[in-house]
Structure formats: C-alpha cells, structure tokens
Amino acid sequence: xxxxxxxxxxxxxxxxxxxxxxxxxxxxxxxxxxxxxxxxxxxxxxxxxxxxxxxxxxxxxxxxxxxxxxxxxxxxxxxxxxxxxxxxxxxxxxxxxxxxxxxxxxxxxxxxxxxxxxxxxxxxxxxxxxxxxxxxxxxx
Numbered sequence: 839x840x841x842x843x844x845x846x847x848x849x850x851x852x853x854x855x856x857x858x859x860x861x862x863x864x865x866x867x868x869x870x871x872x873x874x875x876x877x878x879x880x881x882x883x884x885x886x887x888x889x890x891x892x893x894x895x896x897x898x899x900x901x902x903x904x905x906x907x908x909x910x911x912x913x914x915x916x917x918x919x920x921x922x923x924x925x926x927x928x929x930x931x932x933x934x935x936x937x938x939x940x941x942x943x944x945x946x947x948x949x950x951x952x953x954x955x956x957x958x959x960x961x962x963x964x965x966x967x968x969x970x971x972x973x974x975x976x977x978x
Contacts, residue, residue, distance in 0.1 A: 918967035922947060928958040935959070 924942065926935060939949060939961070947963040954960070 912969050915967040915969040919964050920967055922963040922965075924961040924963065925955070925957070926959045926961065930959065 922942075924938065926938060930938075942949070942961075942963060946965045946968075948965060949961050949963050951962040952959060953962070
C-alpha cells in the first residue's frame with residue numbers, strides 16, 4: 839500500500855509538473871501571439887505612413903513636362919537681352935543725368951550708347967533677362 843501511495847504521489851507530481859509546463863507554454867504562446875499581433879499592427883502603421891509620405895512627395899514634386907518646359911524657358915532667357923530707350927531733356931544737368939543713370943543701374947540697366955537729339959539726350963540701355971540660371975557661371 840505504501841508503494842501504491844508513492845506511485846500515486848509520483849504520478850500526481852508528474853501530472854502537476856506537466857500541467858504547470860502546459861500552463862507556462864500557453865502563457866508563452868499567448869505572449870508570442872500578442873507580440874505577433876503587435877508586430878503586425880506596427881507593420882500596418884509603418885506601411886500607412888510610407889504610403890502617406892509617398893503621396894506627399896508626389897504632391898510636392900513637379901510634373902516632368904512642367905519641369906522640362908520651365909527649364910527650357912529659363913535656358914532661353916540666358917541669351918535674351920532686354921533693351922530700353924530713355925529720353926532726357928536738353929536742359930538736364932549732369933547731376934540729373936547721373937541720378938537717372940544710377941536709378942536705372944539699380945534696376946540692372948546698362949547704358950551702352952547715347953545720342954543727342956533736337957529735344958535732348960537719348961540713352962540706349964540694355965540688360966540680360968532675369969533668370970536664376972545667370973548666376974550659375976559665378977558658382978564655378
């Protein structure tokens with residue numbers, strides 16, 4: 839009988855230990871399941887952010903056709919020179935002429951020729967067309 843009690847006790851120990859291992863395994867499986875679920879949620883959030891960022895970048899980037907057209911227009915402006923003719927009265931003093939030339943110079947106009955007329959002085963002015971590309975040679 840004592841032997842039988844020991845066998846039953848040993849069997850109970852085995853059953854208890856097996857049950858504890860089973861419970862522990864279930865808890866680990868639950869933890870793994872939670873971790874997997876969290877990872878999947880995180881992956882979904884990252885995918886959504888990447889899609890959103892992609893749409894934002896697409897919205898910011900100019901259309902290729904527009905970019906080519908604007909670039910062509912800017913390149914053509916490099917070779918364009920604007921001209922202007924200004925008439926000053928014959929009675930204009932040197933200070934008045936200088937003031938007019940300085941004012942026009944601040945607008946990038948360059949006087950390349952002058953002529954006297956019956957009514958006064960004619961100034962011929964020129965300037966390169968305004969384009970950001972004209973600064974490129976200065977960078978190198």
